[in-house]
């Protein structure tokens with residue numbers, strides 16, 4: 635049986651209120667100015683799924699050679715944000731994506747601990 639793989643780099647349009655858009659632009663600007671050094675590793679490149687805590691498996695796409703992490707148990711997928719390649723492509727989308735990883739960590743019991 636063939637597995638259907640979604641194109642994780644396809645773009646979707648969403649509609650948000652102005653205040654959300656303006657906050658997202660603010661985060662985008664701060665990310666460009668400050669970089670990713672203040673962002674925890676559980677957001678940039680977590681080892682376990684924020685939802686079900688299973689191990690995340692890395693994979694690459696052929697198109698852009700970005701690295702992603704996928705949970706084989708629940709299907710959770712996110713980009714692996716390398717600090718060098720953080721600002722290639724759509725920074726606003728990256729800012730929103732990172733914010734959502736923060737949100738998932740908060741909703742599903744917080745970050746894994748790494749020392």
Ligand SMILES: [Zn+2]
Pocket residue numbers: 683684685686687688705706707708709710
């Ligand atoms: Zn999972």
